[in-house]
Amino acid sequence: MSLAKELARSGIDVSDDLVRRRAASADFAWLSPVLQRRLPGEPADVVAWPRDGDELAACVAVAHRHEVPVTPRGRGTGNYGQAVPLRRGLVIDCTRMRRVLAVDDGWARVEPGVTCAALEGAARRSGQELALFPSTTQSTIGGFLAGGAGGSGSIDHGLLWEGFVASVDVLACVDAPGVEHVSGSATRPFLHAYGTTGVLAGARIRLDRAREWTGVIASFEDFGAGAAVGNRLLDASVPLRLLGVSEADLVANFPPRPFLPPDRASLRCVTPTGTVSAVIDMLAGGGGRVEGEGPRLVPVVTSLSYNHVTLRAKQADPAICHLQVSGPVLSDDPDAVRRCLPDGRLHLDAMRAGGVVGFGGLLISRFEAEPLLREGVIALTELGVHVVDPHTWSVWDGDGSVARTARRMDPDGLLNPGKLER
16 A cells, blocks of 8 residues: 555545645755755655644654655745755645643643744733744744744844753654653754654743833944944843844845835844833944834844845845854954855844854855855855855754764654765
């Protein structure tokens, strides 16, 4: 019996329709001209949409018995081909597993298909909010844990493996998978591992007390002045849920709004309503012109952060590419950073990583050839810039713990194969 027929006989919604298979086998990897050329054009053979943990376990079990590769998927908002199957097989789309199972004091227990926006709403009803969520608020929690890193809330709470996740429930890729409950620091090999270490069936994630947030948008004559004020806001420990600075050439790609003059650099932040006047004073004192403020601007600021800036630049000019960069030199000497790649332009996002608050962000440039891009990475590294390569689908595994966990949870190498060197 075929994989699709066996899954359907179990009552699971499944399809081998080409249009649905193609839609379930793509993500935002097209932001990278390198990945766009290298990723395979062949979609998965079958797509399944489990509705609960039992159906999810059945999908994994049947795939294992058929020796078929398995690619778990959230909403496909990742940028590195995380959700793209390299060896066809089965895509398990978890977006129908969307129950919020419990909201407790400081934590929520959820299924993997819950969107960040839906969970924020549920948390708000209990006087709480998500401690951390990505710029794409319709991303699923499972997709964020498997493929994301930071976002709104990272200034206070760091990256998603720095205390955001209390525990995960994971399925091994075997004939009869049971739920393995993993908590504390042992969750690390299951985070940002693209589903190579197990299929996420649920998670317990951190909530914070709800606050009333306001968006503030200011413009500056030049990027350096905006970055300098951004650093002063961080040094002053002003409460911020989000802070980004973009130079004028990138602002010109944003949707036309009166509070986003396209010929000026833009600083955008989300701060508690009670601190708005202090933030405005600091912006004006640094040469900024406040263009708008209010709670209605919070979703606008969120939608113009992190790789949404790359997305808008790519939509305006398909010839661009980007690198993820961090380090003090981004704001101390932006001209030197820009010169490392053709038509270099900078966008910065503030975040906490390893306990240190500072700017990371994007160097967006014209793509000419991959060797020139690699030369730019070398030049940036020599400047003291830390570069994360967004043009690879490989899982980062600094201490080997991801590979060790994958060998235990996926002994036959069927989980998202090709993404992790085992």
